[in-house]
Amino acid sequence: MKLIEVKQITSKLSLSPLNLPFRPVITGIGIGTVLAVLNMFVFFKTGLGFGGSALVAIGALAILKQVHALNWRNAFITFSVASSGYFATAALDSGLLAVYLRTGTLPKWGTVFLLSEGSNVLGVFLGYMISSFFVHKWKLPYPTLKPAISVLESIEKPVPNLKYLLWSTGGSLTFVIIKNFIPDLLMLRIPGTPSFMSLEISPMLFGLGILIRQKAALWMFAGALYGAVVWLLQDGSPGSTFSMHMTGSWIMGAGVFIIAGTSAATLVKSRKMFAGFIGRCFVLIQRNRKLWVVVGGTFGVFLVIYGIIAGLNGILTIAGVLIVLAVSAMYFNQSGGQIGIAPLNPILFLSILILFFMHLQLNLIILTAATTACLACSSLYFSYSLKVAEGHEEIQKREILWSQLIGSSAGAIVAVVFIFLIAYQGHPGTDRMPVPTAASINYFMESIQNGFVYSGEMSGIIWGSLALGFLLTFTPAAPVSLGIGILLSPGSVTSIAVGGLVYFLIKKYKRDSPGKSLDALDKIAMGFIIGEGLSDLFVLIQQVMV
Numbered sequence: 437m438k439l440i441e442v443k444q445i446t447s448k449l450s451l452s453p454l455n456l457p458f459r460p461v462i463t464g465i466g467i468g469t470v471l472a473v474l475n476m477f478v479f480f481k482t483g484l485g486f487g488g489s490a491l492v493a494i495g496a497l498a499i500l501k502q503v504h505a506l507n508w509r510n511a512f513i514t515f516s517v518a519s520s521g522y523f524a525t526a527a528l529d530s531g532l533l534a535v536y537l538r539t540g541t542l543p544k545w546g547t548v549f550l551l552s553e554g555s556n557v558l559g560v561f562l563g564y565m566i567s568s569f570f571v572h573k574w575k576l577p578y579p580t581l582k583p584a585i586s587v588l589e590s591i592e593k594p595v596p597n598l599k600y601l602l603w604s605t606g607g608s609l610t611f612v613i614i615k616n617f618i619p620d621l622l623m624l625r626i627p628g629t630p631s632f633m634s635l636e637i638s639p640m641l642f643g644l645g646i647l648i649r650q651k652a653a654l655w656m657f658a659g660a661l662y663g664a665v666v667w668l669l670q671d672g673s674p675g676s677t678f679s680m681h682m683t684g685s686w687i688m689g690a691g692v693f694i695i696a697g698t699s700a701a702t703l704v705k706s707r708k709m710f711a712g713f714i715g716r717c718f719v720l721i722q723r724n725r726k727l728w729v730v731v732g733g734t735f736g737v738f739l740v741i742y743g744i745i746a747g748l749n750g751i752l753t754i755a756g757v758l759i760v761l762a763v764s765a766m767y768f769n770q771s772g773g774q775i776g777i778a779p780l781n782p783i784l785f786l787s788i789l790i791l792f793f794m795h796l797q798l799n800l801i802i803l804t805a806a807t808t809a810c811l812a813c814s815s816l817y818f819s820y821s822l823k824v825a826e827g828h829e830e831i832q833k834r835e836i837l838w839s840q841l842i843g844s845s846a847g848a849i850v851a852v853v854f855i856f857l858i859a860y861q862g863h864p865g866t867d868r869m870p871v872p873t874a875a876s877i878n879y880f881m882e883s884i885q886n887g888f889v890y891s892g893e894m895s896g897i898i899w900g901s902l903a904l905g906f907l908l909t910f911t912p913a914a915p916v917s918l919g920i921g922i923l924l925s926p927g928s929v930t931s932i933a934v935g936g937l938v939y940f941l942i943k944k945y946k947r948d949s950p951g952k953s954l955d956a957l958d959k960i961a962m963g964f965i966i967g968e969g970l971s972d973l974f975v976l977i978q979q980v981m982v
Contacts, residue, residue, distance in 0.1 A: 456838055459503055460496075460510040464517025464839070465846045467495045471522040472850045474969035478644060479526050480533070480864070482932070483872035483920045489820065491962050492518045493587035498598060508591055509830055513839050515588065516821040520560065520814070520843030525851035526873075527780055527813055528552055531806020532855055533864050533874035534881075535799050542859050543803070545852065552852050555807045556844035559814025562765060564837050567819040571826060576773030578823045585824055597952070601959040601966075608639035608967025632678040632867050632925035633664060640972075641928055643964030645935020646957055648917075653936020655914040659921020660929035663687055667926075678867035678925055682875070689897040691872075691922035692879045697905025698915040699785045705909065756794045757804060760787040764812035772816045773823075780873065781916065783809055785880055792884050802877060814844055872923040935961065 471492065496514035500506040528551060536542050543551075570576050615637075624635035645653045666686045667676065682688060767783050787805035796804070818840050825831040863869040883898065908915035921929050939957060946953045 456513060456835065456842075457505070457510055459505045460500065460513040461517055461839070461842060463496065463499050463503075464514040464843055466518075467492055467499070467514065468518035468520065468522050468843050468847055469850050470966070470970075471518065472525070472847045473854060474965055475522055475526070476529065476851065476854055477969045477972055478640065478965065479529075479873070480858070480869045480871045481928070482641070482644065482924060483876075489515075489519055489581055490583040490587060492522075493584040494598065494601070497587065497591060506591065508588065508828065511588055511591060512821075512825060512828070512831060513835070515584065515824060516836055516839035517843035517846075519820060520556075520817050520840040520847065522847055525552060525556065525810060525848060527784065527809035528555055528806045529851060529855055530780070530784070530871070530873040530877060531802045531809075533859075533871045534802050534806075534877040536859055537865050537871070537874055537878055538799065542856065545856060548855070549849075549852050551803065551807050552810075552848040553845060555810040556814045556848045557841060559811040560818055560837065560840045560844050562811065563815035563818025563822075563840070564833070566765065566769065566815065567822045568833075570769050570773045570819050571822045574773075578773050578820065581820060581823055588824065597956040597959045600956045601963045604639075604643075604960040604963025605967045605970075606963075608643075608964045609971050610967075611639060612968045612971035628674050630667075630674050630676040630678075630681075632676075632681060632927055633667065634927045635930050636925075636927045638928070638931045638968065639964035640968035641931035642935040642938075643961035645932035645937075646939045646961035647965075648932075648936065650936040650940035652914050652917040653933045653939075655917035656921035656924070656929050657933035657936075659691070659918045660924065660926040660933070662690070663922050663924075664926045678870070681925075682870065682923065685894050685897055687922060688875070688879050689894065690901045691919045692876045693883075693898050693901035694905035694908075694915055694919035694922070695781050695876060696785055696880060697902040697907075698909045698919065699781050699905075700902075701906045701909035756790055757808065760790055760805065761808045761812065763787075764808050765815055768809075768812045768816040769819055773819065780809065780813075781876065783812070784873075784877060788877065788881060789884065792881075798881060798885075802881065817844075867925055870924060872920055875923065 492515050493511070496511045496518065497506065500510055500514060532542055532548060542548060571578075624637070625631070626633060663681070666684070667681055670684065670686065671681070764783050764787065784805055787808060788801055791801045791804055794801075818836065821836050821840060822833070825836060858864060858869065864871045864874065905915045905919065908918070939954075942953055942957055
């Protein structure tokens with residue numbers, strides 16, 4: 437369809453959700469739901485997420501072509517719906533699971549539903565209000581969106597290497613189904629070591645290693661080697677469990693505070709970005725005073741209501757929540773727009789630290805920090821869609837708003853159901869699902885309560901790890917990967933490291949058409965993650981129903 441024809445059609449449409457094309461919306465909800473579940477599996481297992489924007493674009497083109505609804509506008513709406521919620525709930529989920537690890541229970545499902553839906557929907561509206569500043573006024577590059585934009589722009593061309601994605605998905609799914617019947621299949625166990633030290637042959641973890649590339653995978657492996665040495669020197673018993681290993685001070689203390697040190701250094705490195713953002717906001721407020729009065733008033737009312745319901749009191753507390761929200765929104769949108777990466781741990785740790793001085797109840801601190809981070813992250817995904825639509829006049833901003841609201845609402849529901857399923861089965865905090873980010877939140881909270889004051893060995897671990905993480909941030913190292921590698925089981929990390937090594941070898945020694953080979957490898961990696969994720973989901977549902 438020609439561009440001018442699309443403009444004529446969209447000009448006749450009233451901008452309501454009912455006028456969004458049905459098939460692209462349903463396709464987007466389907467793709468977003470699958471990716472939300474896959475990302476939660478990966479995130480709860482490793483503390484890392486995989487970028488899904490290119491995969492969303494590929495899925496949109498492939499499915500819309502099959503249902504004879506392929507044009508750029510339909511593909512974009514599918515992309516916007518699917519991408520709006522598939523990772524935005526990661527922050528809130530981490531907070532909820534941190535509470536679960538502390539208390540053994542989740543908050544009531546109604547509370548979780550309201551937090552999940554409310555933070556995502558409000559985040560979309562926040563993105564609607566501020567995204568133009570980042571995309572159009574400040575023209576941030578959004579480097580990680582380039583593959584997705586390239587796929588959508590090549591709408592008349594076949595998606596390259598799609599067959600590898602399909603084959604690897606089928607192969608991974610088949611392998612994991614067989615492995616569920618034969619648990620020790622290809623489990624390489626070293627005699628005299630516990631199960632968490634065994635090499636786990638996992639298509640999902642192998643694929644993740646390919647996607648995060650060799651540098652991050654190598655540093656994770658270094659963290660795993662450190663963990664193996666700690667087990668050997670401190671325990672050495674084949675009867676050790678992963679929970680015993682992970683909660684040891686030389687593991688949990690080192691891993692968490694390497695990440696905390698990196699978080700502090702990241703904020704220091706971003707000081708110019710913070711200052712520039714604040715200065716530009718003052719200019720924009722002066723030019724758009726009425727808009728910002730409405731915006732500020734709306735969020736002010738929401739925070740007052742939230743404070744009353746949650747039992748908060750005092751202007752200081754509400755001010756703290758406002759500061760956390762503003763800093764979180766700036767951090768996610770600036771980092772995501774400038775470098776394409778917005779690590780979750782720095783903003784969660786900073787938010788918890790700010791809210792701790794508001795003298796709130798500990799679980800409320802965690803949930804407030806996680807909810808505001810979820811809201812801010814949701815606003816970033818609106819900016820992503822606005823960037824993808826840049827230059828396409830047939831897409832109006834309000835259409836992006838409706839598509840994002842639909843997708844984020846669906847993603848929030850999926851997240852609520854999923855988190856209660858895994859909690860019902862008791863998976864969080866086990867070797868199967870160590871939820872390192874949630875565990876890190878709790879450990880960080882305990883350290884704040886203790887004033888970071890410990891005696892002897894523990895004090896040395898914390899302050900040494902904090903300094904190491906801080907200093908490594910100013911080098912080419914990957915200290916976040918190092919910290920996460922320490923917190924995971926060495927067997928799992930080894931599978932990730934093998935994936936990173938395979939990527940490195942193909943990149944280095946594949947002389948003929950290296951770009952095509954690496955693209956095919958990425959498709960295979962995505963298929964591995966999809967296949968095992970779907971298999972795990974089927975098993976989880978079966979366990980609940982039995």
